[in-house]
Amino acid sequence: MYLKNIHLYTFRNYYKQSVNLQSQKTILLGNNAQGKSNLLEAIELLATLKSHRTRRDQDLILEGEKSSQITANVERIYGQSELSITLRSSGKRSLMLNHEKLHRHLEFLGHINAVEFSCLDLDLVRGSPEIRRIWLDTLLIQLEPIYAHIINQYHKILRQRNSLLKIIRKQFNDSKKSDNFMTTISQLKLWDEQLAEAGTRVTRRRNRVIQRLVPLAQKWHKSISGKAELLDINYLSNITIENENHQTIQQRFLEKIEQRSIIERNLATTVVGPHRDDVEFNINKNQAKFYGSQGQQRTLVLAIKLAELQLIEDVIGEPPLLLLDDVLAELDHNRQKQLLEAIQGKFQTLITTTHLPTFDTEWLKSSQIIKVERGKIFQF
Structure with missing residues (x-):
């Protein structure tokens, strides 16, 4: 997989800029807040239709404009494709593939695959369960584009059910309960x-992808940590799911809902389901979130990102893009070396930095270096 070029029009702080990618490795050089991360964000949108930085399309549009557009050409084993996303302040998007308008997200997803690793990814260990659920869902969308529909359907049902629970609480607390109460319960x-x-x-699906990711992450983790630590990753579901089929898990789901019905009525919100699940990272059987040092947490995240790359390649049959956003500055020399050696020549890599001396001479010689300054792109 090779991203040949990308064109940005009124996206973030870019008015109109194009980048032709001429090397397997591209270094985006510039001071902070110049637009380096914005360029990687545009590629992330092409791969997942999501941004890890915002949920509002309005935030992605240049100030004062009503729309923006990202267009890119990608070369895959099966041929070349041109992808285009138009974002609007109204929230309505348009997707195009090879100049034809698409009506379903599923037709767009899967043409570009990418793994992003940023300095913010330590939140994967330290942050809230929601951050880990979003990470897992984003990975699944790349492995199985139909999952985008599955998770969207779940959240749609969840919103409808929560709305009904609010009505039920209001009706239940009404001293003069109407006949509608039992109808609403039904x-x-x-x-x-x-x-x-x-x-x-x-x-x-979440549990299965964790099971596939664990041995890959453990292999990388042993390599980076010098085999001194043991990594384990567990999917924490509020429904028992081990070695059970769909029907059995679904029945357990319904039983758990019944058990929590009074709590849900009082809270007027759904407390059972994957929107309450979490992922647990353990190092030497201790929770990394609470007991891992900063160095251990960075090693863990690095191992996970390398495992993601390997898993996506195994599933789709070709290497994904690797987007490294201000990562090297956060890693010590040993981890920098492990990362750069792991990706050397294997993945098309776009990496942002504020200082070129971070890289050795060979990396610099074999890389395309692009200067980013105030939303403008120059060949270095």
Whole structure:
């Protein structure tokens, strides 16, 4: 897989800029807040239709403009494709593949695959469960584009069910309960079944991808840590899922909903399902979130990112793009060396930096160096 070029129009702080990528390795050089991360964000959008920095399309559009566009050409084993995303302040997007408008996200996803590793990724260990769920879902979308539909359906059902729970709480607290109360309870049972069905599909896929990722991450972790530490990763579901089929898990889902029905009625929100799940990282059987040093946490995240690259390549049959956003400055010399050796010549890599001396002479000789300054791109 090779990203040949990318064109940005009123995207973030870029008015109109194009980049032709002429090397397997591209170094984006510039001071902070010049637009280096924005360029990587545009590639991330092409790969996943999501940004890890914002959920609002308005934030991606140059100030004062009503829309923006990202266009790119990618070369894959099976041929070349031109991809285009138009973002609007209204929130309505347009997607195009080879100049043809697409009506479904599924037709767009999978044409570019990318793994991003930024200095913010330590939050994967330290941050909230939501950060780990988003990471897992983003990985699954790249491995299995249909998952984008599955997770969106789940969240749609969840919103509808939560709205109904709010109505039920209001009706229950009303001293003069109307006849509609029992009707609303009956409606909730239908949403219970839909939530259990969709939630089971999400939970099983998340658990499976963790099982595939663990041995790859453990291999990299041993290499980086000098075999001194043991990494383990567990998917923490609020439904028992080990070695069970879809029907059994779905039934357990419904039983758990029944057990928590009074709590849900009081809180007016759904407390059972994959939106409450988490991923646990352990080093030598201790939770890395609480007991891991900063160095151990960085090693863990680096191992996970390298495992992601390997897993995507195994599944799709060709290496994904690697986007490294201000990472080297956060790593010590040993981890820098491990990372650069692991990706040497294997993945098309775009890496941002504020200082070229971070790289050795061979890396600099074999890389295309691009200067980014105030939303403008120059060949260095």
